[in-house]
Amino acid sequence: MTIQQVDYNGLIPNNVGLGSDARVKRALEKWHPGYINWWKDMGPEGFQESLVYLRTAVSVDPKGWAKFDYVRMPEYRWGVLLAPQRDDRKIPFGTHKGEDVWQDVPGEYRAMLRRLVVIQGDTEPASVEQQRYLGKTAPSLYDMRNLFQVNVEEGRHLWAMVYLLQKYFGTDGREEAEALLQRRSGDPDTPRMLGAFNEQTPDWLSFFMFTFFTDRDGKMQLEALAQSGFDPLSRTCRFMLTEEAHHMFVGETGVTRIIQRTCEAMKEAGISDPYEIEKVRKLGVIDLPTIQKKANLHFSLTLDLFGNEISTNAANAFHAGLKGRYREHRLDDDHQLESKTYPVLRLIDGKIQNEDSPALSALNMRLRDDYVADCNNGVARWNKVIEQIGIPFQIKLPHVAFHRHIGEFSRTNADVDGNILSPAEWTHQRTDFLPSAADKDFIESLMKPQTEPGKFASWIAPPKVGIDNKPGDFEYVKIA
Ligand SMILES: [Fe+2]
Numbered sequence: 001m002t003i004q005q006v007d008y009n010g011l012i013p014n015n016v017g018l019g020s021d022a023r024v025k026r027a028l029e030k031w032h033p034g035y036i037n038w039w040k041d042m043g044p045e046g047f048q049e050s051l052v053y054l055r056t057a058v059s060v061d062p063k064g065w066a067k068f069d070y071v072r073m074p075e076y077r078w079g080v081l082l083a084p085q086r087d088d089r090k091i092p093f094g095t096h097k098g099e100d101v102w103q104d105v106p107g108e109y110r111a112m113l114r115r116l117v118v119i120q121g122d123t124e125p126a127s128v129e130q131q132r133y134l135g136k137t138a139p140s141l142y143d144m145r146n147l148f149q150v151n152v153e154e155g156r157h158l159w160a161m162v163y164l165l166q167k168y169f170g171t172d173g174r175e176e177a178e179a180l181l182q183r184r185s186g187d188p189d190t191p192r193m194l195g196a197f198n199e200q201t202p203d204w205l206s207f208f209m210f211t212f213f214t215d216r217d218g219k220m221q222l223e224a225l226a227q228s229g230f231d232p233l234s235r236t237c238r239f240m241l242t243e244e245a246h247h248m249f250v251g252e253t254g255v256t257r258i259i260q261r262t263c264e265a266m267k268e269a270g271i272s273d274p275y276e277i278e279k280v281r282k283l284g285v286i287d288l289p290t291i292q293k294k295a296n297l298h299f300s301l302t303l304d305l306f307g308n309e310i311s312t313n314a315a316n317a318f319h320a321g322l323k324g325r326y327r328e329h330r331l332d333d334d335h336q337l338e339s340k341t342y343p344v345l346r347l348i349d350g351k352i353q354n355e356d357s358p359a360l361s362a363l364n365m366r367l368r369d370d371y372v373a374d375c376n377n378g379v380a381r382w383n384k385v386i387e388q389i390g391i392p393f394q395i396k397l398p399h400v401a402f403h404r405h406i407g408e409f410s411r412t413n414a415d416v417d418g419n420i421l422s423p424a425e426w427t428h429q430r431t432d433f434l435p436s437a438a439d440k441d442f443i444e445s446l447m448k449p450q451t452e453p454g455k456f457a458s459w460i461a462p463p464k465v466g467i468d469n470k471p472g473d474f475e476y477v478k479i480a
Pocket residue numbers: 124153154157218
């Protein structure tokens with residue numbers, strides 16, 4: 001068996017030789033029923049018996065790793081898949097730079113490493129919980145299927161992290177794996193660990209914004225962990241990234257199709273002013289200023305996931321060789337950063353300004369900068385659609401100081417351009433920047449399910465191509 005081959009014979013498909021690892025196999029098999037219970041309780045509500053046209057990973061070969069077929073979600077083959085081990089891989093950064101990567105947990109870094117795995121792991125089931133009611137208002141079977149694909153893969157990402165916990169962290173790992181099934185998104189007593197994963201995803205615009213912005217944070221975190229000197233974590237994250245790409249595709253194209261539909265409807269109706277909100281809404285589409293507000297909300301919530309701009313945890317994880325930077329291997333420096341600086345945006349004397357800080361402490365800031373650049377590329381593609389149809393409007397990411405709850409700017413109120421507002425001004429202007437109750441009501445009023453094959457809700461354009469090249473009227477979900 002080559003490493004690319006996935007063993008599908010046991011309960012848990014895997015390419016990590018579980019068949020000859022009785023201890024871990026038993027631990028995972030014991031964890032499995034709790035996972036299925038969690039999925040049935042907290043996974044997509046109302047569609048557990050439906051047949052969904054899903055992709056399942058059958059290999060970790062980048063060309064052709066998935067196969068498509070109809071599956072009932074609780075019967076999805078969630079597996080443990082690691083990207084192939086690279087011969088002679090060396091720790092690419094930090095104080096151990098150049099040493100052989102670790103195949104086992106280095107004792108001195110055990111607690112830090114466990115925490116990184118648990119935090120990543122906690123986000124995976126959280127997003128499934130946040131999205132559990134969306135199937136009921138899907139704008140098409142195509143979109144419903146994409147939602148469920150994202151959901152089962154977030155479930156698989158949980159498996160990926162739980163495998164690491166069970167295999168490498170003994171009793172503590174087992175307890176953490178249990179706790180991952182106990183916490184619940186938005187629960188006041190046992191919430192998920194990070195703020196954005198306790199927010200609601202009440203409608204499909206939120207879902208697409210979430211997959212565009214928040215799954216992209218996932219991508220950045222996975223990219224940083226894929227650099228890890230702890231090789232099993234690196235290999236796990238490398239394979240997760242192939243799945244993550246689809247989640248961002250869902251978000252980016254979802255928002256694109258909403259924008260496209262809005263602009264086309266405006267054109268047909270002869271409305272050229274994007275701020276004629278009531279007129280636009282009468283067309284059964286979402287006006288561009290409201291789309292902008294949703295982007296403001298999801299972008300700002302997601303920025304909080306990067307943590308404090310200045311962070312000793314981040315410095316320690318880098319120094320130890322556990323968590324690197326985005327595309328570490330493409331960066332041209334000493335990869336140790338002991339004497340380097342990095343400009344950090346701070347609030348100094350009531351003004352937002354850059355301050356050079358030790359580069360090691362500024363790693364969260366740096367990853368966030370890379371994230372913002374990546375977001376901007378996607379936003380530029382949205383704007384192309386608006387421009388091509390000829391509506392004078394551009395989506396713009398708000399200033400990083402806007403609407404923050406963590407870090408440097410959590411102590412202040414800034415508007416979308418980064419101007420500092422007084423508390424009274426903020427209260428007064430808040431709904432210019434963020435969705436108001438009326439905006440939410442309007443979006444909710446559009447959320448009527450469209451379950452006829454090939455049909456789409458009024459507010460979203462059909463995709464350019466089907467999943468797995470299926471024709472436009474393909475029945476992606478056979479609703480039971
Ligand atoms: Fe994920």
